Amino acid sequence: MKLQGKVAIVTGGAQGIGRAIALGLGREGAKVVIADVQSDKAKSVAAEVQALGTEALAVETNVANESSVKQLASETFSRFGRADILINDAGIYLKAPVVEITEENWDRTINVNLGGNFFCCRAFIPSMRKQKSGRIISVASGIAHYGAKEFAPYAASKAAIIGFVKSLAREVGHDGITVNALCPGAANTAMPRTHRSEEELMQRLRSNPLGHVLEPEDFVGPVVFLASGAARYITGQSINVNCGSYMM
């Protein structure tokens, strides 16, 4: 097991890619904190992680709210005493043309997607700095690079995450902390189902050079790699897992 004894926090861990990552880290021996606004779902993922034979904790968390994130950190430290891996996956998604987006919806998208990164990193970096090691992996998106019609706030927030990751990598590198972004291609999760028919979605998901429909589990290997000692010299980078749909 590659992450035996490590403590990992997965925001947005109650469903989709976050859930798959939480289970994947647990499978490698990490103790996992599942932080999500959906507390019932977070608890059931925690139970699934425990069933793998490791420890897990669900903490109801709104990543856009600093006091909620501070609560997450304090529950993490009181239960596990340390934090080694932070996965910033919590994110929201809305579809609308720019001219129709309300200020409230703009703020909400940026606050959750980008603000969540800011608050969570701030909460966990001091302890990583003390132990002179840490891994931060922020889930961005291919959309950060190629944009998407009617997803401007989402695309902007994800591109901003990449800029944030690069800057933070420069700030904390000397403390032995690496910071990287994972850029998933379009995947078979609940999110895109809010605005696409099933048939349209599957056709779209399959239209990549490898002809494969990306499932949440497909991102686990790259995340475990980035979280493990094997990636200790990689920082400030975006890892694109997208079946070749775009090539950086």
Next chain:
Amino acid sequence: MSPVALITGGGGGIGRAVAHRMAVGGIAVVVADYDHGAAEQVSDEVKSAGGKAEALAIDVTVAREIKAVVTDVVKRYGRIDVLANIAGGSFYTKRLEEFTWSEWKEVIDINLKGTFLMCREVAPIMQKQKSGRIINTASNYGVTGSELRTPYAASKAGIITFTKTLAQELAPDGILVNTVAPGPTDTPRVMGKESPEARRQRWSDIPLGRTATAEEIAEAFYFLSTPESAWITGQTFHVNGGVVMP
């Protein structure tokens, strides 16, 4: 049966570390190098550590040598699962106007043409298998450029885009093609060129605060040859301590 990897430039530096890492991961490694003695030494090291290895001499700029080597490997193992194109070099540090055509060609050929010739020979085998991984080697200089290394930087930039194009061509056959772009790495070849102090100073602004070991670069090559990276193709893995963040 173990998967089989053909590693060019396997006789030293990053190539040697890749041979060791892949062998530890259960891959049989064919260590190919211009310097046959060096390849044999690495192959012996791998075997005495419990891995499967053999050594071959290869000049990656000579098409008929490549054909002979690849034919030989296929005859013996029946397949090639991983091709790691690591043979390369910068050789010269001087201003563009001082480069002769033959020096320029030497650098372009070992890096870019060598990668092309190796891929051209091995891709059809992987197409028949309907699987395979090709991992090419670029450099942080392939993104940023590097004063006094025009042909090297150009060849490494060329490899990044060659990789993307080949990834598109081979995707329908389930073959993944990616690039590893190492940052400053402590290999005997570069360590021999400058003092540790000069090297520390030159790289003092690396976010992670140090240069890489060849073993750290090898981890990315290994990752890109495992099932964990099954949905990654056409990408560039910058293993560079944050010295470049493209």
